[in-house]
Amino acid sequence: MITVENLSFSYRKSKHSVLHDFSLSLEKGRVYGLLGKNGAGKSTLLYLMSGLLTPKGGRVMFHDTDVRRRLPVTLRDMFLVPEEFDLPSVPLMSYVRLNSLFYPRFSKEDMMKYLHYFEMEMDINLGALSMGQKKKVFMSFALATNTSLLLMDEPTNGLDIPSKSQFRKFIASGMSEDKTIVISTHQVRDIDKSLDHVVVMDKSQVLLNESTTRITEKLLFTESEDRELAKNALFAAPSIQGNSLMLVNEHEEESDINLELLFNAILSSPEKLSQLFNSQN
Known part of the structure; x- marks a missing residue:
């Protein structure tokens, strides 16, 4: 589904490369856990995979298209949930109505189902929510887009203990043979029951890539x-x-x-x- 080919990247103010000649292939129909130490480049890799960062070398191919071209064919079929984000202070229904148009397979019924896992409803205002509640809403929207690729960076950060249990059910309910979900996290105990594949990276190398x-x-x-x-x-x-x-x-x-x-x-x-x-x- 998605192939990372000899990827190299460094931030402008840094003398050191975050990634150097890094390669990885991900298949469809799997939930990947992306694990690594702080500074290993997990978050950077997700941003490169989504086309939001430009590599110094190499490329990321998604359905045979370079993601950095930011073409509609790739943008409408992938979704990134970053660790930190802002949502506008508008009713959720308005947010869904405006943003779901970019995703042809978005399902309002799925959105309601995923919100239900987190014990939330559609008739809420985003401005009145805590950060943890916003994360639940945003993840529910992300999964309801039904994109082939869903990238999630530290999705359980900010969630309380009951919500972390709900998260595991949430992921399981949204998985299908046509989807690939990549979860980058330090909170390994939060996701161990949600994965069917584990990738461990360190120093621009893949140390493990196994089911x-x-x-x-x-x-x-x-x-x-x-x-x-x-x-x-x-x-x-x-x-x-x-x-x-x-x-x-x-x-x-x-x-x-x-x-x-x-x-x-x-x-x-x-x-x-x-x-x-x-x-x-």
């Missing part, structure tokens, strides 16, 4: 007080139960993915994880 199914086939995530088991783990971190462990899944056991543990393990030993996923076994 959650293959990750849990290769790796076993568990909690244990067993010190011997911890010694043999690929990665271990202290927890209330003793240790959170990431082990080679030798016996094809089932476990829920622990994104925080996985992320820290990859940054700690990228070569070890790369060998594991590139092996033929």
